[in-house]
Amino acid sequence: MNKSILLLLAFITSNLLAQEIITPLRKNNYSKPASYDEIAVYVRQLDSISELITTEVIAKSAEGRNIFGIKFSSSQFGSNPSKVKVLLLAQQHGNEQAGKEGALLLMQELLKAENRYLFERIDLAIVPQMNPDGSDSNSRRNGNGMDLNRNHLIITEPEVIGLHRLFDQYLFEVTLDAHEYFPYGETWQKYGYRNNSDLLLGTATNSNVSEKLRGLSNKSYLPFIKEFLGARNVSNFIYSPGGPPELDYIRHSTFDINDGRQSFAIQNTLSFIQEGLNGTDRFADNIKHRAESQMSGMRGLLEYTYRNSKKIKSLVARERAKLVQDHSSIVAIQSEHVRNGEKLHLPLLSYSTGRDTLVIVSDYRPVVKSIYDVNKPAGYLIPKQLKELAEWVDRQGIISHPYKPELSDKIELYEAITIDSIDFEGDIVVNPTLAVKKLSKAINPDDYIYLPTNQLKGDMIVIALEPKSMLGLVTYKEFSHLLKKGEPFPVLRVIKK
Numbered sequence: 001m002n003k004s005i006l007l008l009l010a011f012i013t014s015n016l017l018a019q020e021i022i023t024p025l026r027k028n029n030y031s032k033p034a035s036y037d038e039i040a041v042y043v044r045q046l047d048s049i050s051e052l053i054t055t056e057v058i059a060k061s062a063e064g065r066n067i068f069g070i071k072f073s074s075s076q077f078g079s080n081p082s083k084v085k086v087l088l089l090a091q092q093h094g095n096e097q098a099g100k101e102g103a104l105l106l107m108q109e110l111l112k113a114e115n116r117y118l119f120e121r122i123d124l125a126i127v128p129q130m131n132p133d134g135s136d137s138n139s140r141r142n143g144n145g146m147d148l149n150r151n152h153l154i155i156t157e158p159e160v161i162g163l164h165r166l167f168d169q170y171l172f173e174v175t176l177d178a179h180e181y182f183p184y185g186e187t188w189q190k191y192g193y194r195n196n197s198d199l200l201l202g203t204a205t206n207s208n209v210s211e212k213l214r215g216l217s218n219k220s221y222l223p224f225i226k227e228f229l230g231a232r233n234v235s236n237f238i239y240s241p242g243g244p245p246e247l248d249y250i251r252h253s254t255f256d257i258n259d260g261r262q263s264f265a266i267q268n269t270l271s272f273i274q275e276g277l278n279g280t281d282r283f284a285d286n287i288k289h290r291a292e293s294q295m296s297g298m299r300g301l302l303e304y305t306y307r308n309s310k311k312i313k314s315l316v317a318r319e320r321a322k323l324v325q326d327h328s329s330i331v332a333i334q335s336e337h338v339r340n341g342e343k344l345h346l347p348l349l350s351y352s353t354g355r356d357t358l359v360i361v362s363d364y365r366p367v368v369k370s371i372y373d374v375n376k377p378a379g380y381l382i383p384k385q386l387k388e389l390a391e392w393v394d395r396q397g398i399i400s401h402p403y404k405p406e407l408s409d410k411i412e413l414y415e416a417i418t419i420d421s422i423d424f425e426g427d428i429v430v431n432p433t434l435a436v437k438k439l440s441k442a443i444n445p446d447d448y449i450y451l452p453t454n455q456l457k458g459d460m461i462v463i464a465l466e467p468k469s470m471l472g473l474v475t476y477k478e479f480s481h482l483l484k485k486g487e488p489f490p491v492l493r494v495i496k497k
Contacts, residue, residue, distance in 0.1 A: 021045045023104045030288040033097040034104060036065055036132040042104060043068050043128075050111050052119065058127065059162020062143030065132040067162055072110060072126070074119040078170045082121075084309045085170050088298055089127040089163060090178040092148040092260060094134020094141070095282045099178030099274070102294025103128035109299065118302055121309040125166065130159050138283050149179070152263035153256075153464060154476050155395045167264060168397045171456070173316040175271045176301050177260035178294055180278035181241075189351060191244035195237075195277070196349035196356060198293040201225060202239030202273035204265035206255040207332050207368045208459045210319035213270055216311075221272070221304055228300040234293045237347055239275055249363040250344055251337040254425055256471050257463060266460045268319040270312055272301065324454050327378065327496075331462040332370035333469035334422065334431075340367045372468060376458065378496040380465050381411070381448040386490060388478065390449060398457055403450035408497045411439040414467055414489040422470055429475045432467055432483060439492065450494070465491050 024034035024042055034042070047055045047070070054077060058069040071077045078085060088106075090099035103126050109115060110124070118124075129135060133143035141147055142157060151160045167175075183194040203217035222238060229236045242250040253273065257266045265271035274297045279285025305312060344361040381403055382389045393400055415435045422431035451461055464473050467489045473479040482490060 021049070021108065023101070023108060025101050025104070025287065025291060030284075032284050033101055033135075033287060036129070036136050039068070039100075039104065039129055039132075040066065043070060043107075046070075046107055046111065052111065052116075053107075058166045059158050061131070061133045061159055062146075062157065063133045067127065067130065067132070067159055069166055070107060070126045070128070072119060072122075072124040074116070077123050077125075080123070082313070083123045084121060084174060084305050084313050085172040086122055086124045086174045086176075086302065086305055087127070087167060087170075087172040087264075088124070088176050088178070088301075089130055089260060090294075091128070091135055092130045092159075092177065093179060094131045094136075095138050096140075096180035096276075096278060097135070097138070097283060098180055098276050098278070098287060098290035098294050100129050100135065101287065101291035102178060102276070102296075102298060105291055105295040106298045109295065118306050121306050122302060123170075124302065125170070125172070127163060127166070130163065149177075149259045151258065152260060153258040153460075153471070154392065154473065154478060156478070161395055163260075164263075164397065171267075172264070173270060173312055174301070174305050175261070175264045175269055176298065177271075177273050178298070179273060179275045180290070181275040182278045182282060184280055187247075188244055191247065192351050193244070193348035193357070193359060194351070195347075196235070197237045197347060198234045198277055198289070199229060199236040199297050200239040200275040201236060201297070202253045202261065202275065204262060204271050205252055205368050206257060206262050206266060207335060207370055208463070209262075209265045210268045210322070212315060213265075213268060213319055216315060217270060217272070220308070221270075221301075224304050225297065225300045228303065229296055232296050234296045235347075236297075239273060240344065240346060243361070245346065245359055245361045245363065249337065249365050250346065250361045251365045255335055255368045256425075257460060258471070263460075266463070267456050268316060268323055270316060274298070320456060323456055323458055327376070327454060329376050330373040331376050331459055331466075332373050333463055333466050333471065334372035335368050335370050335470075337365035337425075338367050338369045339363070339365050342366065374462065374466055374468075376453050376462055377412070377493040378454070379450050379452040379494045380461065381443070381450055381492040381494060383490050384447055384449055386482075389473075389482075389491070392473070392479075393449060393451065396457065396460075398451055398461060399455045400449050400451050403445040403448050403494075405445055406496065410495040410497070411443065412493040412495060413437050413439055414493075416467065416483055416485050416487065416489065419483065419485050424470045429470050430480070430483060431470070432485075434468060434489075443492075448492070467491075
């Protein structure tokens with residue numbers, strides 16, 4: 001029997017076997033979400049019957065459970081430079097079960113013969129369960145009590161470290177972070193309405209992210225996915241937190257780079273968040289529909305990526321090159337949500353009638369406007385004695401090297417004159433008044449680690465290390481001691497002429 005016939009028979013056999021393997025949720029007759037142990041078995045089963053799949057453990061959770069990364073490719077993953085690399089991750093929050101279930105459904109769906117065409121242009125990695133510790137106890141945080149989706153800047157948790165190492169290894173062009181939202185709170189009940197869309201879809205909002213990538217997300221992807229989901233009876237809207245209307249403003253999510261979507265977007269990645277409607281019990285209520293909706297959103301992203309692969313590949317490459325090559329850019333480190341004159345027609349469910357309706361939102365702030373910029377320096381000098389910063393550099397995978405001073409280098413330091421505060425999306429963070437001084441005495445280069453900003457994480461480095469940044473390291477308790485009134489800030493700026 002010749003080789004082509006053998007390959008065809010193997011393909012048919014694996015396709016039939018894939019349909020016999022059902023997700024844990026379906027095995028449980030949709031009575032409860034999949035447990036960690038059930039997921040481990042399911043992943044191994046699919047891996048064993050398909051040549052498309054390679055599974056690896058990208059990290060161990062805080063309590064020692066495996067974080068699985070499942071790679072789909074028709075060739076060696078990441079080896080074909082023409083393919084778009086896509087990363088889907090789910091369940092950073094343990095009490096948001098349906099993203100995980102949607103990812104498990106998608107894995108089976110992708111093994112169907114009619115979907116194999118996707119892998120002509122896509123290499124896909126799926127991390128279906130970022131937080132197995134929180135999942136089995138149905139709690140938001142991981143085993144260390146940390147909210148993983150607020151950890152992508154300080155990056156202290158093993159689950160987040162493993163995810164970013166996976167990203168750094170392949171530099172995915174497209175990412176999607178699957179979550180669920182819970183609209184059943186008392187404030188909205190008193191208002192008389194609540195969100196009721198199966199999926200809310202969010203794009204990158206930090207103004208430092210490439211304007212062209214943000215434009216592609218908002219003007220091309222969002223209309224496509226709206227139509228794709230509508231054809232499958234999955235109700236959807238753009239992710240619009242805040243409110244209720246007239247009590248609080250409505251915006252399009254945070255611009256903070258400490259969450260999964262923005263942490264990848266700040267590296268000029270086409271990066272999205274998908275928020276499904278949670279159950280009333282934050283667990284198994286309506287889980288079948290929730291899982292299928294999540295899967296549809298993920299499948300829609302893959303279809304969009306397939307159809308626009310060349311455009312995505314070339315645009316991401318160009319915009320990332322600008323990050324590395326541009327030495328004179330400015331970086332927004334304080335921003336605010338502002339109006340642009342538009343009113344939002346927000347689809348909500350009326351508690352009194354039980355019907356969907358549209359509420360017109362006047363205090364709608366869709367634009368993120370910078371209120372404080374800094375010029376990007378050539379790099380930053382971190383004292384080696386500050387182990388917490390040196391370890392942060394290592395966890396983030398930032399390119400660093402010994403500092404070799406040049407005669408034309410100018411080294412600047414900040415001194416905190418006062419330390420006030422500023423409102424950031426309802427939270428109060430530090431807002432120092434700074435004096436900028438030229439360093440008057442020579443430093444010993446051996447005492448410092450040099451972080452050049454002409455790298456993919458260059459804007460992230462600026463946002464993290466500037467002491468006036470409302471998104472920076474000093475806003476976290478682990479690093480707040482670095483900023484002291486009347487004392488020099490220990491991180492130095494290097495300006496090259």
